[in-house]
Amino acid sequence: MKKVEILGSGCAKCKKLHQQTEEMIKKMGIEAQVEKVEDITKIMDYGVMMTPAIVVDGEVKAAGRIPGDDELKKMLS
Amino acid sequence: MIKTFADWFVYEVLRIKQGSLAGEALDFFVYDSIKIFLLLTCIIYVVSILRTWLPPEKTRVFLSQKKSFTGNILASLIGVITPFCTCSAIPLFLGFIEAGVPLGVTFSFLVASPMVNEVAIILLIGMFGVKTAVIYVISGLLIAIVSGIVIGKMNVENLLEDFVRKNKGLKTLILPEMSFRDRLNYAKEYTIDILKKVMPYVLIGIGIGAFIHGYVPTEVLSKYVGGFKWYTVPLAILIGVPLYSNAAGVIPLVSVLTEKGVTIGTSLAFMMAVTGLSLPEFIILKKVMKTRLILIFAGIVSTGILLIGYLFNYLDYHKLLVK
Incomplete structure (x- = not known):
């Protein structure tokens, strides 16, 4: 099972990315556990400076933006 | 071409009498709105494509290897194309410091980023003309660079919160390369x-401008905040800092x-105080630095402004600014 983390301290874009990621996971029919990371030190530990960011299985896939659907699909598969 | 369209729309389609006060105000409104909308769309799109090559995760590595003077200049320029919101001030600040970017260089970035950006530049060109836009950009960068250098010289690293200093050590994050299509998609979004x-503010601003153009007498405002009184600049800054808004x-x-008689120096000071210094940002920065450092930072930037x-105002008063 994939582990997906959404980094961001509660900004509007972070919520949007969280929602889109969950929708995409459902659409793709894959098993994944989505977790929101709001703690700033944890976010910094990933080396991310701009939120929202998406981390799949411990690897930062994108930071400071919401990936488009196609890109998101690639990241999750 | 936009002018022809505005004329056609107002006088032919809406059938408003040419030469009437309402007609001219509306013509001005339509023309200005379209012009600024087109400019914003094109420039923001191009700048955001370019930006995908320069995420802060990358620039901090680069800035940490620069000496202070060059570093301050580069940090300010990078600040121009990096979008800034108060919510990302902390991760940006910490990210830079942790990567070993000098404190003064980090401050240069922090001042330039909200004050000078593509949206500000376009709006200034559209509403004030190229000359004022150039003056604003150069002054803004100068303040960012000099403030950063001054803070760097002051040795105030001890005024950072302890956890910030302890956490130093480069954590490099290499983001996966985006495909060109992803870059275009990001720029579009x-x-x-x-x-x-931005557009609602722009439309309201142009709308009020078009209206006030003919209806509100100049004397009202200029009596208090216009002209060349000594206190207008500090007053503009005092009003500007607590106001929280973007360019x-x-x-x-x-x-x-x-339009109503506030002079160029006073206007510049007001715009810079509103965008470059903001109360919510200070409150957020409190998490990573002591109040004294925030006061020093605010003091230096205010002095610059x-x-x-x-x-x-002096140049304007002595008619040394060429129109």
Whole structure:
């Protein structure tokens, strides 16, 4: 099972990315556990400076933006 | 071409009498709105494509290897193309410091980023003309660079919160390369996002401008805040700092004020105080630095803005600014 983390301290874009990621996971029919990371030190530990960011299985896939659907699909598969 | 369209729309389609006060105000409104909308769309799109090559995760590595003077200049320039929101001030600040970017260089970035950006530049060109835009950009960068250098010289690292200093050590994050299509897609989304946020302010600003143009007498404002009184610049800064807005909100407002006799130096000072210094940002920065450092930072930047304000009022007063 994939582990997906959404980094961001509660900004509007972070919520949007969280929602889109969950929708995409459902659409793709894959098993994944989505977790929101709001703690700033944890976010910094990933080396991310701009939120929202998406981390799949411990690897930062994108930071400071919401990936488009196609890109998101690639990241999750 | 836009002018022809505006004329056609107002006088032919809406059938408003040519030469009437309402007709001219509406013509001005339609023309200015379309012009600024087109400029914003094109420039934001291009800048956001370029930006995908320069995420802060990358620039901090680069900045940490620079000496202070060059570093301050580069940090300010990078600040111009990096979008800034108060919510990302902390991760940006910590990210830079942790990567070993000098404190002064980090401050240069922190001052330039909200004050000078593509939206501010376009709005200034559209509403004030190229000359004022150039003056604003150069003064803004100068303040960012000099403030950063001064803070760097002061040795105030001890005023950072302890955890910030302890956490030093480069954590490099290499983000996966984006495909060109992803870059275009990001630019498209970002442009639409910003336009949605900015256009209401722009339309209201131009609308008030078009209205006030003919109806509100100049004397009302200029009696209090216009002209060359000594206190207008500090007053503009004092009012500007607690006001929290971005360039998109403040520039249309200021363009209306200048129409009514507020001088160029006072307007510049006001715009810079609103965008470059903000109370919510100070409160957020409190998490990573002691109040004294925030006061030092605010003091130095305000002094810079004050000097710029006085300088341009002086030049304007002695008619040394070429129109």
